[in-house]
Amino acid sequence: MNTLHPCKEVSGNVCATIKWYCTTIIITPLCAGALFSSLDCVFNRWILWHIRDTTPQIFNLPISFFRGFGLTHCPSQLGGLHTSNFSSTYNIGGREERKSVRSERVEWEYSPPENGSPELSMKAIIISGQRRILISGSIHYPRSTPEMWEGLIQKAKDAHLDVIQTYVFWNGHEPSPGTYNFEGSYDLVRFIKTVQKLGLYVHLRIGPYVCAEWNFGGFPVWLKYVPGISFRTDNEPFKIENEYGPVSRASGPAGRSYLNWAAEMAVGLETGVPWVMCKEDDAPDPVINTCNGFYCDTFTPNTPYKPIMWTEAWSGWFTEFGGPIHHRPVEDLAFAVARFIQKGGSFINYYMYHGGTNFGRTAGGPFITTSYDYDAPIDEYGLIREPKYGHLKELHRAIKLCEQALVSADPTVTSLGSLQQAHVFSSQTGGCAAFLANYNPDSFARVMFNNVHYNIPPWSISILPDCSNVVFNTAKVGVQTSQMQMYPANTQSLMWERYDEVVASLEDNSLITATGLLEQINITRDTSDYLWYITSVDVSPAEGFLHGGQLPVLTVQSAGHALHIFLNGQLSGSAYGSREDRRIKFSGSVNIRAGTNKIAILSVAVGLPNAGVHYEFWSTGVLGPVVLHGLDEGSRDLTWQKWLYQVGLKGEAMNLNSLEGASSVEWMQGSLAVQDQQPLSWYRAYFDAPDGNDPLALDMGSMGKGQVWINGQSIGRYWIAYAPNGDCNSCSYIGTYRSPKCQSNCGQPTQRWYHVPRSWLQPTRNLLVIFEEVGGDATKISMMKRSVSSVCADVSEWHPTLKNWDIESNGQPEEYHKPKVHLQCAPGQSISAIKFASYGTPLGTCGNFQQGACHSPNSYTILEKNCIGQERCAVAISTTNFGSDPCPNVMKRVAVEAICSSAAQPIS
Structure with missing residues (x-):
């Protein structure tokens, strides 16, 4: 960690113009011509440091732009909806020397900007005069390691992503006032330069509030103790925001006043770039309101000249301790994205594309797990999750084939049935693209479009880049399913x-002493998950329970999140809350003895809240009452007697x-x-x-x-x-x-x-x-390796194939390519056995395939011949390849499961 110069110390830099707005600062280095705008003074203090001393390290970025949205994906208090915040868009066109760094003003007009600066229209984002549909994915740099970054970003690029989006995590970068950390997994410059190296754009959500199921929503805990602070409302010490829609409504007039102030402040900075509010219908002009959610096809901006942007398309869901694992089928996610694009969407960001890991005590919630896998296309360990990764990759390619038509004009919408529609896009050069949608969740639809019949599965969209040939259907998954296991x-x-950790002692003179119970975070300042609450209770030898009666019962009420109760050094019981209800009420019999008894309660935090109205005031720890029941006197209230407090563990x-x-x-x-x-x-x-x-x-x-x-x-x-x-x-x-x-x-x-x-x-x-x-x-406890255990595929002989589109668009007289079954094990593995194979009408899903009424007896032979001993293989789906037609005039499929093996063996 390094302690950097305060903001005002950098004013000596003749290349920087500095404007203060409470805790807000904009830096415009006039000599170099680079533009950076942010809502966060603390972050920009560090940016100023790099402008002053190491500019080439951060500004050597080609046509990269950073769009900051102050908040991230968080469930609101009402039904788990997500909101987001402000975003600024800016461009840095970097070259070899510092003086060549140049920025251009981002406009809302249709005329092409100079030198690759991004621009917005209602149809697309314009870069170097080219209208673009941008596909983005969230990868949070502290949730993986620097050694993983290049591999993650390369996988995103290989899947046809244009943009990597990340937050800036204030509490990771400034853990104490004026002390900064940009090392290791917090090396933001290295992360951005890695994205630049691989030729992608960056969306930088600079916060400072990020939510993100991150501890305290990204705020440093010391911010809570700034005199007069009140988070996320019209409060003088606090003047920055993100994902504010539900909070604004809950805060009433103060929330609306704060919203207007934030918008006016952002625009008043005159950064020359658009600003975005996510999930805020009342975003005042010229701020762009955008959408977050599982679906955004019904979203429209609050004025018709703003682009349609989906800043968080939730690829799955987070996990909480005590909760199940969530899975979002890729067929539905692809359907949601295609629905959004066919309605005129110009920007889509997957939250998350790689979720990663909440290392240390960074998980928020509370109760958010250490894993932030999120069922994302790239899993927590950096491995590709199939079929989600591959199916979306094909979707992105299909969208890119339609891009010229998509960005040219509004679609013509035609009804194809009661729950079926066609969205047709035409380009100025005569190109045509169509999206054929079947919204019926119950049945296939056979529709007529351009005098041709098309069969569309339920709850799906077919994409036709030339208004004739289907190259992709959201419900037809042709890529493999990879089953993962842990190996010794x-x-x-x-x-x-x-x-052995020593239970905190009454005789320790270094402990904090108070009358009554104190809130946990006010004592620990989140330096530890643990706080000991210690007191004593004297019991007369004449008490009835000591002579054959029932043991007394101790009740303890806590604001959360978990607690362990020790009586005279022995564990007497534990209790814990949940993410939905953090509060705890412990009630249990305790083995009290005659004389002085020591009660020690270890209160445990499981991450600080990351979302909610004024969550800085939410309590943690034992707040009482604490009552001992079943004494001769009845009940004895211990709440307001003398308590001692020990922050953290002796071992810590x-x-x-x-x-x-x-x-x-x-x-x-x-x-x-x-x-x-x-x-x-x-x-x-x-x-x-x-x-x-x-x-x-x-x-x-x-x-x-x-x-x-x-x-x-x-x-x-x-x-x-x-x-x-x-x-x-x-x-x-x-x-x-x-x-x-x-x-x-x-x-x-x-x-x-x-x-x-x-x-x-x-x-x-x-x-x-x-x-x-x-x-x-x-x-x-054991160390395990994660790898592929088996791979499956289930592909029909009429599956759409992008390979054939390449042939047609290039005019090459090649033979029509039949769909293929593609199988691939992990590097260092090979296919050792075919567990199941059937060409015909197989039943079931990966891991549970069964032969159907129609089955080719050559199925196993053909798959074994082509695949055994190989890391990857491909088998064409055709009667010729499998020797005969097991059921003429029936649409057939190939279903296969192959075992992948290496030196280690999977465990069950």
Whole structure:
């Protein structure tokens, strides 16, 4: 971390014009001609530093533009809708020397701008005079490692994305006032330069409020203690915003006043670029309002001359401890995107394209899991998720084939039936593109378009780049499905040592003392998840329960999120809330003895809130009442007696998670270290880095709740003991998607596997440290590799193929290409067996295929001949290839499941 110059110290730079608006600043380096605008002074203090000292490092970007939306994807208080915030758009046209850096004003007019500056019209975003439909994907740099960034961005580029979108996470960059961190996973400059290197654009959502299921919504906790602060309303110390629609309505006149102030402030900065408000219907001109959600095809801007932009297309949903795993079928996601494009959409951003991992204590919510996988096209580990990745890739290619017509004029909409429509786009050069939609969730539709019959599956859209040939249908998935499993990493058994955390003591003179119960975050300032609440209760030897009566009952009420109660050093019980209701009411019998009894309550935060009206005032911790029932006197209220407070754990204070701190205490060794599963236990072990390149994960399935560190870096929180209930029935892509629709993992731990970045490891003697709160079996913790276990495909002989469009558009007299089954294992693997194969009318889905009434007896032979021993293979779907027609005049398919093998074997 580096402490940078305050904003005003940079005023000596003759190349910078600085304007202050409360906490807002715009920097215009006049000499270089580069333009940067932001709503966040803190962020721009760092930008100023780079303008002054290291400009070539950040401004050497070709035709990249940064669009900041101050807020991100967050469920509102009403029904889980998401909102977003302001965004600024600006361009940096970078060359080799600093003086060649040049920026152009972004206009709303149709005339082409100079030198590649982006421009907006109601139909498209214009870059270098070319109208564009831009496809974007969210990848948050701190949710992966710098070593992963290039691979992630390359995968996005390979899938025909134009733009990478990310937030700027204020609390990661300024953890304490004036102390800045732009290193490691927070190296924003390196991330942007990596995007630039691969030739994509950047959308920079500069916040400072990001939501994003991120701790405290991206705000540093110290901001809460600025005198007079009130978040997200008309409040003088707080003058920045993001995703404000629902909050504005809940805040009444103050919210509306704040909204207008923010818009006027942003426009008044005269950055020369458009500003965007997401999910704010009342966005005043010239600010552009945009859409976030599962579907945005019914969205229209509040004035007709604004472009139609979808800033968050939710590719899945986040996961919370105690909840199931959410899955959004790719057929529905592709249908939603195609619906949006056919209605005139010009910009679509997938939230998320790669979700990644909430390392450390960055997960918010509260109760958000360490995994932020989000069912995204690229999974948490950086591996391609099929069929979501491949099917969307084909969709993007089909959209790009239609781009010239899409950006030229409004579509002509024609009814093809009661629930069917055609959207036809015509370009000025005579090009034509059509989207044929079947909104019926119950049945196929056979429609007539341009005197040709087309069969459209339910809840789907077919895309015809020439108004004649179908190259893509959102419901017809031709790419493979990859099934992932965890494989043993074949490392040596871990030799565990244990150190017992001491329950906080009444005799510790260093503790905070107060009469009554104090709010947790006000004490810890979020420096730790843990706060001890300690008091005592005196009991007379004459009490009736000591002579054969029932034990007293202790009740504790807490604002959340979890607590463990210790009586005289022994665990008496635990309780926890949920994301929907953080509050806790513990009630349990306690083994009180005669004399003085020590009650120690360990209150545990599981991430700070990231969304909601004035969430800075939401409470955490034990606020009472705390009452002991069942005494001879009746009940004794302990709420307002003397309490002692210890921030964090002793092991945290000794840095037992670090290489140096782990050597500062005596650890219990041998079988005694693991034979009894004690609460409040620290475990450590050393291991060598597994060979190979497969992503790694820790299997924590035998543990309870706690945190994990590798070589001093925090993997995050784990919580195995909290298994979800819920409805995990079968999932269909058909019909409107909502997050409860397609769920899995009910009855199992929400998250069992925890990502271990390979870049965190050294070849030998890596330190693994675990803090376990309630007790677990450390001997069963193991290092695993993640890779493909099997691949499936299910493709019909009439499946649309983009290959044939290439032939037709190029005028090449090549033979018509039959659809093919494509299978591909992971690098280093090969297809070792064909588990299922059928050319005919197979039934079922991947992992559960069955032969139908029609089946070619040559199915296995043909697939085995072409695929066994290969990393990838392709087999044409035709009667000629399979030797005979098993059922003439019937549309046939090939369904296949192939086993992928490497040195390791999958576990069940």
